[in-house]
Each structure stands twice: as structure tokens, then as C-alpha cells.
Amino acid sequence: MLTAQWLYALTGCVVMALGLRAALLHPSLLRRVLAINIMGTGVFMLLVAVAYRGPDLAPDPVPHALVLTGIVVAVSATALALALARRLAREHADD
Amino acid sequence: MTEALIWLVAVPLAGALLALLLPRFAFAVVIATGVATTLAAGLLVYGVGTAGTLHYAIGGWSAGLGIALRADGLSALLVTMSSLVLLAGSVYARSYFHREADRARFWPLWLLLWTALNALLLAGDLFNLYVTLELLGLSAVTLTALGGSAEALRAALRYLLVGLLGSMMFLAGVSLIYAGYGTLDMVMLARTVQTGPLTGTALVLMTGGLLLKSALFPLHFWLPPAHASAPAPVSAVLSALVVKAAFYLVLRLWLDVFAGAVTPAGADLLGLLGAGAVLWGSWRALRAERLKLLAAYSTVAQLGYLFMFFPLLQTLPPGAARDLAVGGVILLALTHGFAKAGLFLAIGIIQQRSGHDTIRELDGTAQRLPTTTFAIALGGMALIGLPPSGAFLGKWQLLAGAIATGQWLWVAVTVAGSLLAAAYTFRVLGHAFGRQAYPGRPVTIAWEEWPALLLTATASIVLGLAGLPLWRLLEVGT
Numbered sequence: 001m002l003t004a005q006w007l008y009a010l011t012g013c014v015v016m017a018l019g020l021r022a023a024l025l026h027p028s029l030l031r032r033v034l035a036i037n038i039m040g041t042g043v044f045m046l047l048v049a050v051a052y053r054g055p056d057l058a059p060d061p062v063p064h065a066l067v068l069t070g071i072v073v074a075v076s077a078t079a080l081a082l083a084l085a086r087r088l089a090r091e092h093a094d095d
Numbered sequence: 096m097t098e099a100l101i102w103l104v105a106v107p108l109a110g111a112l113l114a115l116l117l118p119r120f121a122f123a124v125v126i127a128t129g130v131a132t133t134l135a136a137g138l139l140v141y142g143v144g145t146a147g148t149l150h151y152a153i154g155g156w157s158a159g160l161g162i163a164l165r166a167d168g169l170s171a172l173l174v175t176m177s178s179l180v181l182l183a184g185s186v187y188a189r190s191y192f193h194r195e196a197d198r199a200r201f202w203p204l205w206l207l208l209w210t211a212l213n214a215l216l217l218a219g220d221l222f223n224l225y226v227t228l229e230l231l232g233l234s235a236v237t238l239t240a241l242g243g244s245a246e247a248l249r250a251a252l253r254y255l256l257v258g259l260l261g262s263m264m265f266l267a268g269v270s271l272i273y274a275g276y277g278t279l280d281m282v283m284l285a286r287t288v289q290t291g292p293l294t295g296t297a298l299v300l301m302t303g304g305l306l307l308k309s310a311l312f313p314l315h316f317w318l319p320p321a322h323a324s325a326p327a328p329v330s331a332v333l334s335a336l337v338v339k340a341a342f343y344l345v346l347r348l349w350l351d352v353f354a355g356a357v358t359p360a361g362a363d364l365l366g367l368l369g370a371g372a373v374l375w376g377s378w379r380a381l382r383a384e385r386l387k388l389l390a391a392y393s394t395v396a397q398l399g400y401l402f403m404f405f406p407l408l409q410t411l412p413p414g415a416a417r418d419l420a421v422g423g424v425i426l427l428a429l430t431h432g433f434a435k436a437g438l439f440l441a442i443g444i445i446q447q448r449s450g451h452d453t454i455r456e457l458d459g460t461a462q463r464l465p466t467t468t469f470a471i472a473l474g475g476m477a478l479i480g481l482p483p484s485g486a487f488l489g490k491w492q493l494l495a496g497a498i499a500t501g502q503w504l505w506v507a508v509t510v511a512g513s514l515l516a517a518a519y520t521f522r523v524l525g526h527a528f529g530r531q532a533y534p535g536r537p538v539t540i541a542w543e544e545w546p547a548l549l550l551t552a553t554a555s556i557v558l559g560l561a562g563l564p565l566w567r568l569l570e571v572g573t
Contacts, residue, residue: 009274016267023260029252036259043267050274062160063273066222070266073229077259080233084240084252092245 008049016042033081040074096142100151100164102135103174103213111206118199125185125202132209133178136171143171143571144564150219163219163280168571169425170216173343176429177216177336179553180436181209183546187440188328190543191447201241201326208234208332215340221269221279221352224344225262228308232258235337239325250320257307257317261341264304271297281352294356302345302361309341311365311402312372315395319379322391327443330387334394335436339428342401346424350408362409365402370508372399377515381522386442386452389519390435393478396512397431400493403505407496416499422566423492429565430485430554434477437550441470444543454522458529466539466548468527473551475520480513485558 019039023032044067051063110128114121142149143166151164166174188205192198211230218224236258240251273279275293288294310318318338322330345365349357376396383389404424411417444467445460446452461468477484490509497505 016263020260020264023256029256032256036256036263039260039263040266043263043270046267047270047273050270062279063270066270066273069222069226073226073262077229077233077255080236081252081255081259084236084248084255087240088245088248088252092248 005049005052009046012042012045012049014042015039015045018042029085033078033085037074037078040070044070096138096146097149097151099135099138099142100149100166100217101153103132103139103217104164104210106131106135107206107209107213111203111210114206115203118202121199121202122189125206128206129178129182129185129209132213133182136175136178139166140171140175140568143168144568147571162223164217165219165282166217168568169343169347172425172429172565172568173339174213174216176432177209177212180335180432180550181205181332183550184328184331184436184440186542187443187546190540191326191328191443197241201238204234204238204241208238212336212340216343220281221272221284225266225269228262228265228341228344231337231340232262232308235333238329239321239333241329242324242326244324246320247324250317250324253317254321261304261307264300264307268297268299268301268304271300281347285352285354288353288355290356294353298348298353298356301348305341305345305348306368309338309345309398310395311368311398312375312395313368315372315376318395319388319391322394323385323387327439327446330390330443331436331439334391334439335432338394338398339432342398342428349405350421357409359406359409362405366406366505369399369402369405370504372396372402373508373512374515377512377519381515381519383519384453384455386445386454386523387439389454389523390438390442393516393519394435396516397435397478400490400509400512401428403508404493404496406502407493407500407505410500410502411496416496418566418570420492420496422569423489423496425569426485426558426562426565427489427493430477430489430558433550433558434474434484434486434554437470437547437554438474438478440547440550441467441474444547454526457523457526458531460527462537463535464544465537466544468524470544470547470551471527472524473548473555475516475524477551477554479516479520481555483559484555485562486554487559488562
């Protein structure tokens with residue numbers, strides 16, 4: 001039976017697979033950075049779905065903590081990628 | 096004794112912050128924290144050797160809630176190797192970067208990489224592995240970009256994207272494991288893990304991400320440009336330690352945590368990819384025009400040997416023969432770490448003194464830089480696997496295991512790879528010992544040249560002659 005939890009978990013997997021596909025196949029740098037972020041969102045969605053423990057129980061806090069840490073890591077990594085890309089474009093645009 | 100665990104992470108982290116705040120005294124900070132970290136690593140080896148596996152719960156939080164650090168024989172050995180390599184690299188890096196501004200940017204990142212590496216090797220649960228993998232990747236990428244050239248920036252960016260993709264796959268696997276088992280603690284998982292579609296998918300995702308990060312053929316495409324365009328001390332740790340960290344995780348997952356869920360077909364696949372890496376990497380190293388590219392492709396090849404151990408470990412029944420093989424793969428990894436780090440430092444010296452690292456134009460290097468040339472010869476010895484290097488014992492175990500289990504393919508590949516390694520090493524030495532007369536006097540500058548010499552000598556002499564205690568230490572925890 002398709003419960004809400006399964007719906008979220010499966011959607012997470014689909015989003016992750018889409019991100020992975022784009023990250024592997026797109027030649028454009030910016031798109032690949034975005035694709036990796038989308039892939040991350042899929043993983044986070046899966047983790048949030050895992051945390052659900054039924055209507056009467058509070059959700060499991062551990063996956064939530066993992067998602068928060070994961071978001072921090074993803075933001076820093078994206079910032080580094082964009083900074084590198086910008087420096088490359090500014091200083092070495094001609095070669 | 097368990098405090099050594101937290102010092103190994105806290106000391107380099109504090110050093111990184113101090114080096115950032117006090118750029119004038121950064122070198123003193125690096126040496127002080129480096130020596131302290133290395134001493135802590137020694138204490139860890141002693142502690143694991145006498146008291147067995149060590150645990151430390153940061154802040155007193157129980158497992159599952161807080162960050163748990165854990166050390167057994169394997170992690171203690173790798174932490175020690177990393178500390179020695181990083182310490183030698185620190186001494187060399189001072190003379191490598193001529194401008195103060197370059198050094199000021201370099202030291203904090205260098206210590207951050209040290210922190211991330213130690214935290215990764217000591218992590219007790221899968222999620223901390225993900226976080227430390229990312230920390231290691233981010234600091235390694237930034238250090239690569241310090242090269243500054245368009246080539247270095249492009250390589251760093253590619254390295255970053257590949258690394259991120261690898262860690263995302265790893266995290267996806269971790270989520271599945273938490274969904275299935277409700278824990279991420281590696282010891283608890285090792286007890287409860289079962290075969291099934293969920294575990295299989297998670298293991299494939301995690302291993303796939305790690306193989307991307309450890310540059311196993313054919314996923315090695317990003318390694319040669321990144322390792323060849325980074326500054327020399329950075330190339331040394333990237334090749335010797337950073338890819339080794341990903342390999343350590345594969346070993347940990349396959350041999351330890353998911354030992355019950357690993358299939359022979361999977362191990363054979365890793366072995367086949369490893370064999371491909373040995374042949375392709377060695378061939379490209381032989382054809383390389385530049386010393387740094389040669390060293391980078393040789394890393395691809397040497398990682399291949401490590402993965403060729405997986406099918407042996409899968410078929411050998413638990414017992415003395417298998418323990419010998421486990422010791423062999425670790426000894427091979429340690430030897431390669433020391434040898435390749437020393438080799439990259441030596442190449443850095445040649446590159447700065449001669450203004451290039453083109454192999455064809457090395458004529459007279461032996462007369463000009465005798466110590467550095469000797470370091471390259473010692474490093475090459477360890478890469479080929481000549482006795483008394485540690486690699487000789489490691490490859491011996493690989494051959495012995497392959498012959499005992501009748502897996503002749505690995506024997507043939509090991510022999511071919513070693514011959515190719517001999518060919519690329521002697522090609523470099525042949526050019527370096529050219530007969531061109533050199534009018535000047537040979538020079539040796541201790542602080543610049545000794546780190547490389549000590550590292551390669553450790554790989555090719557110390558590890559081979561004094562490798563026995565390693566097996567005793569490895570019995571702890573596995």
C-alpha cells in the first residue's frame with residue numbers, strides 16, 4: 001500500500017536519480033553543480049521520510065540532524081564550486 | 096590512553112585556527128601541532144597494542160546521539176603513517192612556497208586536511224564518515240587550487256564535482272542503511288547486518304561513491320590532472336593519503352562492517368578493476384612526458400594492487416593465510432604512502448631547481464642533486480616492490496594468496512605491473528644519470544631534501560625490515 005511515507009521516500013529516490021543522471025551527462029559546469037544539489041535534495045527527502053514513525057509518535061530526530069548537517073555541507077561545497085568557477089572565468093577567460 | 100583519540104582531531108584543528116589567526120607564527124604552530132599529533136599517533140599505536148580497541152565518546156554522549164571515535168590496529172597504523180607523511184610535508188612546504196602570502200594561505204588548509212584525515216580514520220559511525228569525507232574533499236580541493244594556474248583551477252573544479260558526486264552516493268547509501276537498521280554505528284551494524292536487497296543497494300551506492308573518490312580504474316580520469324597540477328607538498332598528500340582514505344573506507348566496509356553481505360562476484364569485480372588499473376596506470380606512467388604525471392599515473396596503478404586483494408580475501412578461509420594477506424594489503428598501502436609522498440617531494444625539488452619536470456631533459460640531475468636523485472631511486476624501488484621494501488612483502492602476500500587459491504590472473508597482472516614499474520623507474524633514472532658534464536658542485540640542502548629522503552627510505556627499508564609488528568597490531572579489532 002502506498003502510504004505518505006513511501007510516497008516521499010520514492011519521490012526522494014526519483015529526484016536523486018534525476019540529479020545523478022544530470023550530473024553525469026551535462027557538460028555545462030553550472031548545471032552539474034545544480035544537479036548535484038538536486039541529488040542532495042533527493043537524499044535529504046529520503047532521510048526525512050525515514051524519520052517518520054507514525055501519526056502518534058514524534059519523528060526520529062537522528063535523520064533530521066543528518067539532513068541539517070548535510071545541508072550545511074552542501075551549501076559550503078556549492079559555494080566553493082562557484083568561487084572556483086568564478087575565478088576561472090575571470091582570470092583565465094581567454095585560455 | 097583513550098584521550099589520544101580526541102587529541103588527534105582537536106590538536107590539528109586548534110592549530111588550523113591558530114595558523115589562520117597568527118599568520119606570522121604559522122610555521123611554528125604547524126610544527127608544534129604536527130609533532131604533538133605525531134606523538135599522539137604513537138601513543139595511539141601503543142594504546143591499541145596494549146589495551147586493544149579504543150573508544151571515545153565526545154562530550155559524553157552515548158553512541159547513536161553523539162560523535163564516537165574509535166581506533167583499532169588498522170586505523171592506528173594509517174593515522175601514524177599520515178602523521179609522519181604530513182610532518183615531513185610540513186617541513187618541505189616551508190621551502191617550497193617562497194612567498195609569505197602563499198604560505199599564509201597554505202598552512203590553515205594544510206592543518207584542516209590533517210584534522211579531516213584523522214577524524215575520518217577514527218570515525219566510529221557511517222554519518223561521521225560522510226562528514227569527514229566532505230571535509231577532506233573540500234580541503235584537498237582548495238589546496239589543489241592553490242597552484243593558481245588555469246590548469247590547476249580546472250583540475251580542482253573537476254576534482255570537487257567528482258568528490259561531491261561520490262559523497263552524495265555515499266550519503267544515499269547511509270540513508271538506506273539507517274532506514275533498514277536504525278543505527279549507523281559501525282560495530283553494531285557489523286553484528287546485525289544481513290544480506291538482502293536493501294543492504295545490497297546501500298553497499299553498491301556507498302562503494303560506488305568511494306571508488307570514484309579512490310580513483311579506481313576506470314574512474315581515475317580526474318586524478319592525473321589534479322595530482323599533477325597541485326603544488327608539490329599537496330600532490331604528495333593527495334596521492335599518498337587522500338585517495339588512501341577512500342580505499343581505507345572500502346576496506347573497512349567490505350571486510351568489517353558488511354563482511355556478511357559481500358558477494359564473491361562483487362569482490363571479483365573490484366579485483367578486475369584493480370588489475371585494469373595496474374596495467375593501464377603503469378603503461379601511462381611509462382609513456383608520461385612529465386615526472387609529476389608519471390607519479391600520478393603510478394598512483395592509479397598502485398591503487399590497483401590494493402583492490403586486487405579483495406578477491407583473495409573473499410576466497411581465503413579465516414585463519415593464518417588470510418591474516419597474512421590482510422597484513423600484506425595494509426603494508427602495501429603504507430609503503431605506497433611513504434614512497435609516493437617522498438617521490439612527489441623530490442619531484443618538487445627538481446621542478447623548482449631546474450624550472451621544469453620534463454623527463455627527457457633530466458640530464459645531469461644526478462650530479463646536481465645527488466640526494467634528491469637517491470630519494471627518487473629509493474622511492475622507485477618501493478614502487479617496483481624490490482626487497483627490502485615493504486611493497487616486496489605486500490606483493491609477496493598477494494602472489495602467495497593468488498597461487499594458494501589458484502587465481503592465476505592476479506599473478507600475471509602483478510608480474511606485468513612490476514616489470515612496467517621497473518621500466519618507468521629506470522627510464523627516469525636513466526635520464527637523470529646522463530653523461531653530460533656538470534661544472535658546478537653538487538648541493539644538498541637539508542631542510543629541503545631530507546624529508547623526501549626520509550620518506551622514501553622508510554618505504555624501501557624500514558617497512559620491509561621492521562614490518563613484523565604490523566601483523567600483530569592488525570589482529571586488534573579485525
